[in-house]
Amino acid sequence: MSKRILKPSAVIAALLITAAAQAGAPMARFQAPGFYRTTLGDFEITVLNDGTLDIPVEKELKQPPDKTNAALAKAFLKSPVQTSVNGFLINTGSKLVLIDTGAASLFGPTLGQLVSNLKMSGYKPEQVDEIYITHMHGDHVGGLASNEQRVFPNAIVRAGKLDADYYLNQANLDKATGQAKDDFQGPMVSINPYVKAGKFQPIVANSELVPGIKSYFNGGHTPGHITYVVESKGQKLVLLGDLLHVQSVQFENPNVGIAFDSDSKVATAERKEAFAVAAKEGYLIGAAHLSFPALGHVRGNGKGGYVFVPVNYTQPR
Numbered sequence: 001m002s003k004r005i006l007k008p009s010a011v012i013a014a015l016l017i018t019a020a021a022q023a024g025a026p027m028a029r030f031q032a033p034g035f036y037r038t039t040l041g042d043f044e045i046t047v048l049n050d051g052t053l054d055i056p057v058e059k060e061l062k063q064p065p066d067k068t069n070a071a072l073a074k075a076f077l078k079s080p081v082q083t084s085v086n087g088f089l090i091n092t093g094s095k096l097v098l099i100d101t102g103a104a105s106l107f108g109p110t111l112g113q114l115v116s117n118l119k120m121s122g123y124k125p126e127q128v129d130e131i132y133i134t135h136m137h138g139d140h141v142g143g144l145a146s147n148e149q150r151v152f153p154n155a156i157v158r159a160g161k162l163d164a165d166y167y168l169n170q171a172n173l174d175k176a177t178g179q180a181k182d183d184f185q186g187p188m189v190s191i192n193p194y195v196k197a198g199k200f201q202p203i204v205a206n207s208e209l210v211p212g213i214k215s216y217f218n219g220g221h222t223p224g225h226i227t228y229v230v231e232s233k234g235q236k237l238v239l240l241g242d243l244l245h246v247q248s249v250q251f252e253n254p255n256v257g258i259a260f261d262s263d264s265k266v267a268t269a270e271r272k273e274a275f276a277v278a279a280k281e282g283y284l285i286g287a288a289h290l291s292f293p294a295l296g297h298v299r300g301n302g303k304g305g306y307v308f309v310p311v312n313y314t315q316p317r
Ligand SMILES: [Zn+2]
Pocket: 137, 139, 140, 242, 288, 289
């Protein structure tokens, strides 16, 4: 009897040892910390990634799906495209300014890493002096608050007044039905803690907010959408907000709009203008949904479209 039991268990033990040897080290399955550091004149720029969001771009872009799928294939991509969500931390030397804050928990579990990446990058949320919001969609304002508390306790938050009037408006929330309510609830839970603390200041006109950072209204994506121009020692970075969402499609053909725009016609005109000037002047651009680290240059492709050239990887020196 003992022999009969021993024999099969010995075989199983041998099999287990073999399986363990073949399995090797377990896969780590997490990404490197999502921050990227560079300089712009005297300023230090840190791109902060919040994670990625899967976007079924062939459904959302305003052109036939087969055209989108062909453009994606040229970039070795398939829909849904894992789309970066980024914020930009600018240390001017006298002010620490964050532009956009990611989604936190508003857009699901693949996002919400911006604050931990900010900490990994060597800063603390309480050091942030000013936060400028490109527009009040959840993936840009969500990181401002957690459980209705301010995540950046010492920061003044600024965003376009037209967006504040629209998204922080209880009457608009009451009128909305179903999922459309989220469009208002997200901004409200994120920004109202700052409003209550007297730390929200709407931007009413194009202006210099701190030395070296200016706001420019271009309201097609949302009514009060703003791009921010960062400039130091003659070097310039223009943060385009959501003037584009799908880099593998919209640089080559900036005429393609997306369903997320409140006025796609205006948004398209703004995108074309932004790309044309960036290509002409040769300055650096950044945008929330460019692939992390979301910085690069634009040049014309000779056919009325553009090519995005991501930055070379560099170490701070
Ligand atoms: Zn967005």
